[in-house]
Every structure is written in C-alpha cells, then in structure tokens.
Amino acid sequence: MLPVQKQHLHFSFRPRTTVTLLSLRRHQCHLPTTRLSTTAAAAAACSASRADPFAVEEYLVSTCHLTPAQALKASKVLSHLKSPSRPDAVLAFLSGLGLSDADIAAAVAYDPKLLCSEVERTLAPRLAELRDLGLSPSQIARLVLVDPARFRRPTVVSKLQYYVPLFGSFDNLLQAVRSNAYLLSSDLERVVKPNVAFLMECGLDACDIAKLSVPVPRLITTNPERVRAMVERAEAVGVPRGTGMFRHALLAVAFLSEEKIAAKVEFLKKTFRWSESEVAIAVSKLPLMLKHSKDRLRRMSEFLITQVGLEPEYIAHRPALLTYSLERRLMPRHYVVKFLKENGLLEQDRSYYTAVQVSENVFMEKFIHPYKEAAPSLAQDYAAACREVPTTLGFQEPCTGPASA
Numbered sequence: 001m002l003p004v005q006k007q008h009l010h011f012s013f014r015p016r017t018t019v020t021l022l023s024l025r026r027h028q029c030h031l032p033t034t035r036l037s038t039t040a041a042a043a044a045a046c047s048a049s050r051a052d053p054f055a056v057e058e059y060l061v062s063t064c065h066l067t068p069a070q071a072l073k074a075s076k077v078l079s080h081l082k083s084p085s086r087p088d089a090v091l092a093f094l095s096g097l098g099l100s101d102a103d104i105a106a107a108v109a110y111d112p113k114l115l116c117s118e119v120e121r122t123l124a125p126r127l128a129e130l131r132d133l134g135l136s137p138s139q140i141a142r143l144v145l146v147d148p149a150r151f152r153r154p155t156v157v158s159k160l161q162y163y164v165p166l167f168g169s170f171d172n173l174l175q176a177v178r179s180n181a182y183l184l185s186s187d188l189e190r191v192v193k194p195n196v197a198f199l200m201e202c203g204l205d206a207c208d209i210a211k212l213s214v215p216v217p218r219l220i221t222t223n224p225e226r227v228r229a230m231v232e233r234a235e236a237v238g239v240p241r242g243t244g245m246f247r248h249a250l251l252a253v254a255f256l257s258e259e260k261i262a263a264k265v266e267f268l269k270k271t272f273r274w275s276e277s278e279v280a281i282a283v284s285k286l287p288l289m290l291k292h293s294k295d296r297l298r299r300m301s302e303f304l305i306t307q308v309g310l311e312p313e314y315i316a317h318r319p320a321l322l323t324y325s326l327e328r329r330l331m332p333r334h335y336v337v338k339f340l341k342e343n344g345l346l347e348q349d350r351s352y353y354t355a356v357q358v359s360e361n362v363f364m365e366k367f368i369h370p371y372k373e374a375a376p377s378l379a380q381d382y383a384a385a386c387r388e389v390p391t392t393l394g395f396q397e398p399c400t401g402p403a404s405a
Helices: 015-028 033-051 056-062 068-075 085-096 101-110 112-116 119-132 137-146 155-167 170-179 188-201 206-212 224-236 246-253 258-272 276-285 287-291 294-307 312-317 319-323 326-342 352-357 360-371 378-387
Strands: none
Touching (some): 056 068, 101 137, 119 137, 137 170, 155 170, 155 188, 206 246, 224 258, 258 276, 258 312, 276 319, 287 319, 294 312, 294 319, 294 326, 312 319, 326 352, 326 378, 352 360
C-alpha cells in the first residue's frame, strides 16, 4: 500500500473575511419584513406538516364512518394521501347522489380508492353520461353501491347501453351484477357478445339469458369455449337445444364436469331403482334433479317408493314429484289421501300425484272441505301436519253420525 502523507492545512483568518461576514449580517438585518414573515410562515407550515401529518386511518373512522378494522385495511391503499381535500370532495359528491353515511361507508370499505377520485375530471362527467342514458339519480346511486370501482371507468357507459336492453331493465341488470361483478369488467366484444349470440342460436332469447345469469352468474362472462361445452353437456343429458327444457338443462349442468354428471346419474339409478331408459326419461323431464343433494334424493325415494308405494317407473315419468317439499307438501297430502281412502271417503283410483300437483286452495276445495261433516277435524289435522309432520298418522276417525268426532 502506498504510504499516505499527512498534509498540514493552514487556515488564515483575514480581516477581509470578517468584514464580509459582518457586512452580510448587517445586510440581512435590512431585508423586507414581509419576506421574513412569509418565509417564517412557510417554515412553520412545513414544520406543522411534519409534526401533524394527515391521519388517514383516523379520517376513515371519524369522517367516513368505517369501523376500526375496515379503516385499518383501507388505509393501507390510501397511505399516499397527504390531505383530506380530495376525499372531502368525493364524500360531498356521494352525499349529493343521495347516499347515506352508511351507504358511503359501505362504498369506501368496498373500494377505498374511490376517495382518490377527481370529482371534476372523473365522477361528475360519469354522472352526466349516465344521466344521458336515462338513469335516475337513485339508480346511479345504487350502481355506485354495487360496484364503485366500475362506476368510475368510462367503459361502464357502453356496457350499460348493451346490458340494459338485454336484461330488460336496469333493476334486472343490477340484480345480475350483484351476483356477478364481472359483467361490468368483461370484454363485451370478445367474450360477452359472442356468448350471447351463441346462446340465442341455441334457442334462448334475451329473457332466458337474463334469467340464467342470476343462478349461473358467469354464464355470459366466461370463456366462449366453456359455454359451448356447457351446451354439449346439456344435450348429452337428453335435452336438445331449442326445446323448452333446454334452459333448465343448461342451468343444471353449468360448470359441472362430465364425470360429476355421470356419477349423479348412477346415483339416481341406484336410489330410485331406475333402468337406463328410465333415468334418461326422468333427467330429460327434470334436468335440475342433477343439482339436488344426495340426502334429499334418498329421502324422496324412501318416502315415495316405500311409504306411498309408487313404482320406480311411475316416478320416472312424473319427476315433478321431486320438486315439492317433502315435509310441507308430499307427506301431509299423502296422509290426507290415505286417510280418506282408508275410511271410504275417497275413490281408490284417485291419484296421489293429482293431489300433490294442485295448488293449496284447490287441494282444500277438493280434498278437505267436502269432508268437513264426515271428518270435522280433517282440516285441523292437515294444518298441523303441514306445520310439523307427525311420525304416525294423526288424523281422527270420521264421524259415524251427527255427533262430534
């Protein structure tokens, strides 16, 4: 290593330097008072800013009415805010739409970045555009609550122009958006419109598509290839496109794999003792049975076959039986029909299926009221059975004379 030589620095204090410094001090003393006060104020403000920065989390609780937990989560994406000026403007805008404090808190908790929006450049123009579409302030306010992030984007206007006619009304659209927020973010040209066009080719109209979009939220926003696969699976369970049952079949098999559908079909065959052709008939008539839980199907089979005594083939051709409530409809009406037949009050050939199908009012008119003299307690017993299904037949014997039962 090279030796480092120490250098001796010589400082010489010259009188000239001293005079210069003194002169400077004298010059500073003669600076204008206003300049000094302005500089001091700026320094004080800067010092105050450093000492008391904008407390985002506290603002979210005290002004936006978020809970402490919500405020803590939201503050992580708002840490760059240095003052309440922009959030205050956003809150005033939202309040002007008619949103309550609770509504605003919900919107901010859902989308904290809403507070960073520029009212004049973003929110106000979007409001004007949506009003031009014919939306009322209350409808716009509901849209903000459902998806404040999408409300801020210019594309929301073109999407609403397309969706409102498709769904039939703004309210129908809003219901669908609540189930599927992707409706306002999916690509219209490459995803949504091709899916809608294909489904219409399959015989569905706009009303059908709108109805499907709530229970099957991502039907028109998923990859078009997946939608084509859904249609193929619907046809595979015996429901051709263009038929009245096709919409129900699509609802039943949407997002179900072929393996799961096959497994459910095998379960139905075993549980209801159906042959291959019988299960095909049942599923084609009621595709939604593929969505019923195994426990529900087991209990239905046990009751209809074992207790009511229906043949498996009979059920396969009348699968609508599986759509009714076991406890509130099938059991109580079975008890009434059985009671009437056992006591000779009803023809033996009267169909239990007919008794199940009719509305409550018609059932009362045909199976309860005509027998109020012969069996005065029948209506009361039936009502009790509907509330709480008895473990044994609880109907009283019919009257043999004018005396009470």
